[in-house]
Amino acid sequence: MAKGAERNPVFNRRMVLMLLGCLLLFGGIFAFKMFGKVMMNRAFDNMPLPAATVTAARVERQLWQQTLSAVGTMRAVNGVEVTTRAQGVVKRILFDSGQRVEKGDLLAELSAEPEKAQLDVLEAELRLARRDHDRIKALHVRGVTTDAELDETLSKLEQVLANIRVQREEVEKRTVVAPFSGRLGIRRVDLGQNVAPGDPVVSLQQMNPIFVDFYLPEQALSQIKVGLAINVTTDTYPEKTFPGKVSAISPRIDNASRNVLVQATMDNPGDLLRPGMFADVTLDLPGRRALLVVPRTAVSFSPYGNAVFVLKKDPDGGGLIAHKRFVKTGEERGNLVEIIEGVQEGARVATSGLLKLRNRGPVRINNENEMPVKLNPRPGNS
Template identity: 65%
Template sequence: MSNRVVNKRMLLMLLGSALLFGGIFAFKIFGSYMMNRAFDTMPQPPATVTSTAAEIQIWRESLSAVGTVRAINGVDVTTEAQGVVRAIHFKSGQTVKKDELMLELSAEPEKAQLQVLQAELRLARRNHRRTSILLERGVATEAELDQTLSTLEQVLANIEVQRATVNERRVTAPFSGRLGIRLVDLGQNVDPGQAVVSLEQLDPIYVDFFLPERYFSRVAPQQLVKLTSDAYPKRVFQGRITAIAARVDSDSRNFQVQATLRNPEQKLRPGMFAEVSVELPTQRRLVVVPRTALSFAPYGDAVFVLQRSKEGDGLVAQKRVVKTGEERGDLVEIVQGLREGEQVATSGLLKLRNGSPVNIDNANKPPAEANPQPENS
């Protein structure tokens, strides 16, 4: 057999193999295309969501600020004299009354000196009385009587000074309140002005905060203030404005406001961070939806509006970009993009796309309260 015949057979075999494999490959591509097309045209099962209608509410306007809790009276109780701690009459963290004895320093020399002065007082009184009798008999002179009176008055003054010196060795509470951690020990030698313990008056209590100057004319004493703290995230404390700074800070263009709150449980403590809301007398009428209805994105916030399908056989979700405003509790103000009464999805948003069919099941709707009242922590 010639080489020409062999080459021709080889060429036919290669051509046949190429046609075979090409047909298999084309069949695979065609099958994959038809399968994808079937999936694309397959009707999407309805997503189950909860829903609510955008509603109109009347909200009282408020101003938000960050504040710091401060005691009405708060000091470090200090010693007035130098000496050794002889007795401690308090425990860390306890409550004390005004003028209650808290600490005593050794005062034996001062007390002994007071006894000496009291003996001098008795002698001065006898001398003054004796000189008065002698003056009546004509034996003593007016000058001698004046001298004994001056001596008596000097002794009385020295006694008062010495009593004050003895009292300096006694540390008492300047006002009623709660003590902090004890800072001295029994037998310790302390100096004048050394801190013994902190003392805070906790009920009522202040919160200090700042507001921009543009609100200066809208804030007034006795306006309601609501306060929340990270320490008690589920608790809302209420008080009223009691003082407004007389001037605006020239650097920050803010002015300081002080509110007073009742604190009978002493949950609020000085130095705590606080989020403050000042209730203004004016009101606004606005459209609100639950916070859970919003889908947040860098290009804008959106909601899924639930509408009847074109065929009229069910509901579909349509994504709509909205402009949001103030937030209160579980609710968010919708400034633009939504009308009163329109139904929006409030859960299951991750399952929704434009035109997605939906079923509504409101058996377990998310909370939607402007002023939620959970159990106090």
């Protein structure tokens, strides 16, 4: 027991020395790493920012035609559902779906045998009534018959003629004809089908010329008039522009929206435009206005304000520095944006790489791959 007690102080002393050595070793490593991080952060803080490469353009003054924009809907000059006018069985169908027809073309016939037979009876009565009237008339000239007998035969003749006209109308009701020239839709009846008055047979649309209806705010009422030019584009034919002219302006302002309905007429060769088609309408107003514009890519749009980066020479180093400027934007056309206030004409602004820019950060301009700026861009793959 005495010897074990004598060893304990030595053992404890060695253990303490070992722990102190480990503490010094790991503490030195930790301190070295911390020192390295501090020095690295200082180096980064003092390192100059690399110049961001951007494309640039000048703020230009342009003359723009004054316009109003709206969305519209195509409407046929004449468009109806051709229907039946009588009860009957479809006997003949004389058209194909999608066919072009002329006014008065026969489209379909219903069975009309009883009506035609009744018409034959009336025509026979007409022949008899006419012979009786001619005979009484001849006798009346010689003074053999009275005026009352002559009037009676004339009345019978006129009654038969009226009945024939009524019966011919009944026979006519069993035919379906095109009320105007245009293009037919999809057939809605079949041979042998028993139809009632008012049942649809086929739709008929007159599409050349064609109307486009659109709404404009009441504030524009003093600027618009019949005869102003319009241009229409559609999602169906994005590469085409269809011209037209304002043909009518509604005399009434809508109570709910405070908009006025405007109608324009356009030529539609080839029936490219169809009734019900969505349309983007641009109405050209008289006169032009001068304004400052920049490419749309130069504007950084955000909820708290739109901004551009103006590129100016650094007075200290001679390079270019980006200065962020908040601007008020106006009308947009194509890939150009109107600048109402915030920059001056001729100022150079960055048009790409805006996410890389910082206020008062260095920049370098490279316009080798600059995108073309147009009022009416037409992508090649559209």
